[in-house]
Amino acid sequence: MSKRDLISIMDYTKEEYLRIMELAAEFEKNPNQDLLKGKVVATLFFEPSTRTRLSFETAINRLGGKVIGFSDSNNSSVSKGETLYDTIKIVSNYADLIIIRHPLEGSARYAAEISSVPVINAGDGANQHPSQTLLDMYSIKKTQGTLDNLNIFMVGDLKYGRTVHSLLMAISQFENPIFNFIAPEELQIPKEYKIYLKEKGIRFFEHPEFTDIISEADIVYMTRVQKERFSDPIEYENVKNVFILKNKMLEKTKPNMRILHPLPRINEISRDVDQNKKAYYFQQAHNGIFAREAIIAHTLGLD
């Protein structure tokens, strides 16, 4: 059997997405299971990402596994100039599973080719971060009861936001979605994704302004607008205070509507939204544990 890596969200079939959703629900009911007893998992974080690392390591601990690894390449042999090739060759002899975070794009795919044990990508630069997408999907499934027939609004940086692109690709595998893209001129959804949606016959709408157009939304997926994405700093100042979700904008929204955000946020969701029961981003982060337990179990063929 060839090993089951998870590098890109499109590595999974629709059936596998549904399997992960099922498994995550089981782990949510019963998070502590000894599936990884006697197994060692390496978490290799070549750049720091505390939130993602803690989430994966919590999942491993709840499954009864042991963790080895590093959280920052400054403290490892990598800073002495060791190649990724050598690091993976060595670690794949130590561990039963490798979870890798690396600033260079394509590094996880490359690691999977070198490694004799399965590899899970925990983020490779601006490219892929599939466990984030699966936890987003689990949060959607849990709050909406389905992944079909959903009207999803995506807000903020739709140009560089990899979470947005991956979620769009994954949800497009399900029945009859509608996408609404709300982004400033400089950060609109790239043409290649619009072409993809058109080819699949999926409806989408683009909006240059963030007003009370979210009344039809089932999901509002907020993202950060980062200063470094703007060529003109004045343009950033203009945009920064416009693409903000405020509590009063939620008045006419559907009762089932939920607000997601991959976190961390800057100011794009104002604090007064946190008290609204439609705010779901903190539970979403919590769901990450169960989604990651599911991914690990599935990757090791323990499901």
Next chain:
Amino acid sequence: MNDSEKNLKKLKVSALKNGTVIDHIPPQNLFKVISILGLDKIREDMITFGMNLDSKAMGSKALIKISNKYFEDDDINRIALIAPNAKLNIIKDYKVVEKKEVQVPDEVIGIVKCFNPKCITNHEDISTSFKVINKDPLELKCKYCEKITNKDQMFLK
């Protein structure tokens, strides 16, 4: 066929008893074609080439003649990226016995650099690998970083 085309035709086939003539190469890419096909590693007297053979009908172009060498399709298709209109004449006993055109392959291994400076292939010693997602205009999707390198961003390794 006018006189200059006739002359060109003569240049192509004359003096080559057995081998391959590759024609319609963009002159600026002649040396890249030679390098991709590994012709820089064969005996000097087996290869001749011409550059900027101007003719009104055919424009500026270059050709290569190689004695006693024939190519597999997979090998020759490697030059399709930089010489998409190249044509091959297979010569046996001074006669053109077969004509071939190059085809853009479905996969490109090595040869091309990924345009993305943050791609792992530009930082470690890795052979690049692309899926050809569009043949005209040429678009290559990197197996590693998943970014698309197009014709204008294309550099050879």
